[in-house]
Amino acid sequence: MSTAPVVVAGASMAGLRTAEQLRAAGWTGPITLVGDEPHAPYNRPPLSKEVLAGKAGFDSLAFRPRAAVADVEWRLGTSVVRADLARQAVELSDGGSLSYTALVAATGMRPRRLRCPGPTAGRHTVRTLDDAQALREALTAPGVRVVVVGAGFIGCEVAATAMALGAAEVTVVDPLPLPMAGPLGELLGGALKRRHEQRGVRFALGCGVTGFEGEGRVTGVALADGRVLPADVVVESVGSIANTEWLDGNGLDLADGVLTDEHLRVGGRPEVVAVGDVARFPNARYDGVPRRVEHWSIPTDTAKHAARVLVAHLAGTQHGLDPFAPLPTFWSDQHDFRLQSFGAPALGREDVRVLDGDPDGDVLVGYHHRDRLIGVVALGGQQAAAAAARYRAELLRQPAPTA
Amino acid sequence: MQVVVDMNKCQDHGQCVFAAPDVFSFDETGRLAYVADPDEALRADVEEAADVCPLQAIRIEG
Known part of the structure; x- marks a missing residue:
């Protein structure tokens, strides 16, 4: 009897990276993604920026899988x-x-949608290549008025891109009083x-959406x-929902994503x-509190660790x-x-200090927990980002703060 | 092993410099510099650098 494969549910970045890391960790058996x-794995960040702006083609997004995964089986256009x-x-x-x-x-997330009444045509999200293609078509029509609902990462990026594409009006709506307040806090949110306002973006903050107007199409x-x-x-960028329904009925904690242990294992x-x-x-x-993290770096980080743990188990050895x-x-x-951020600024929003520069120019901000630096965020040009990078080693060296 | 960086894609994130400091660095002007034919012993570092490049601008040949 042949060996059953390692099945990877989800064929995006995290799935691809895990397949590559399974090979790197020594798994030579079959892998099915x-x-x-319908697309082979591709890089998502440019979907709200370069690709949406037309500076890079959609075909530039495809990942180049490592040679070691040339023999894996791909079941695309299919879900578990x-x-x-x-x-x-x-x-x-x-x-x-x-x-x-x-x-x-590795089934990732899907965009949360607003449930208020009104037409659905003309309302967009940005998660997939197909989403971004449809949104680009809408944004490049002459003189469009754009409303972005949600002032998080994607909302702020799409608002900027829409301005660059020549939209007549771009307004960002959010119930919170500042953009990106959750990850950044007040100082940088302000x-x-x-900066957005100086570049023509309008805001309607502290205010929720109650409905969409229009007959058949949003107006x-x-x-x-x-x-x-x-x-x-309309662009809805109001967070995302974990794709975990396929795991229902197995007694797992799926309250917000798939709960794992400290080695990314599930359900014991x-x-x-x-x-x-x-x-x-x-x-x-x-602090050891389980959290989902939607940063771009996480698929690669989790894939490497999980693959080593899994391969050691399959080989009957200790992962160490x-x-x-x-x-x-x-x-x-x-x-x-x-x-540009390093560390966990959201855990230090109560004690925010300007480390360098000033908030209206290039600025580097430190976030502290119990008087110790726990995260840095730079806002500005390349020099500011480079300044943040200089704190990375310090943040890496620190022991865990005790809660 | 040959390393090729698509400098049209590169946006100076510097993640490769963290992953493989013996191969990637920033010059005095803040522009990325790299060793095009690094020692085979550095392969794991270079693969890591290619993985963590936000623009996926790093290609390893051979």
């Missing part, structure tokens, strides 16, 4: 609809089923807002304060791991790894400036 999108962890088997959307030796949950966005913002194009089963932004893992570098403890990092390019 199952992914609902159910898993039976006790039987070590999954069912696929095409009616097929697969037994597995080990299972990797600085970010001013306006109704706000809780009674205003209606005229809109030809050594042959099941979760990777990428669907994994809710404790970070031993910080310390608990997973990645140093978070994120960036965001908006207009002509970049945000």
Whole structure:
């Protein structure tokens, strides 16, 4: 009897990286990747920036898989609809089923949608290549009025790109009082807002959306304060939902993504791991509270750790790894400036200090927890980002803060 | 092993410099510099650098 494959549910960045890392860790057996999108894995960040702006083609996004995964089986345009962890088997959307030796949950997220009343045509999200292609077409129509709902990473990036594409009006709506307030706090949230405003972006903050106007197609966005913002194009960037329904019925904690242990294993089963932004893992570098992390670096970090743990289990050896403890990092390019972060600024929002520069120019901000630096964020040009990088080594050296 | 960086894609994130400091660095002007034919012993570092490049601008040949 031939060996059952390692089945990777999800064929995006986290799935690809895990397959590559399984090979790097010594797994020579079969690997099957199952992914609902018809496309081979591609890089998503440019979907709200360079590619949306037309500076890079959609075909520039494809990852170049390592040669070591040339022999893996790809089931694209297919999703895993159910898993039976006790039987070590999954069912696929095409009616097929697969037994597995080990299972990797890499199904990622999908955009959350607003449930308010009104037409759906003209409302966009940005998660997939197909989403971005449709949005680019809408944004490049002459004189469009754009309303972006949600002032997080994607909302702020799309607003900047829409301005660059020549939109007549771009307004960002959010119930919070500042853009990106969650990850950045007030000081940088305020600085970010001013920069956007100087470049023509309008804000309607502290105000939720109650509905969409229009017959058959959206023409306006109704706000809780009674205003209606005229809109030809609406972008919903209001967070995301973990794709975990396929794991229902296995007794797992799927409250917000797939809960893992400190080695990314799931449900006490050594042959099941979760990777990428669907994994809710404790970070031993910080307080040990399990969190999902949607940063671009996480698929690669989780893939490397989970693959080593999995291959050691399959080989009947000890993995010998310390608990997973990645140093978070994120960036965001908006207009002509970049945000660059290292560490966990969100855990130090109560004690924010300007380390260098000033908030209206290039600025480097430190976030502290119990008087110790826990994260840095630079806002500005290349020099500011380079200044943030100089703190990376210090943040890496620090022991975990005790909660 | 040959390393090729697509400098049209590179946006100076510097993640490769963290991953493989013996191969990638920034010059005095802040522009990326790299060793095009690094020692085979550095392969794991270079692969890591290629993985973590946000623009996926690093290609390894051979």
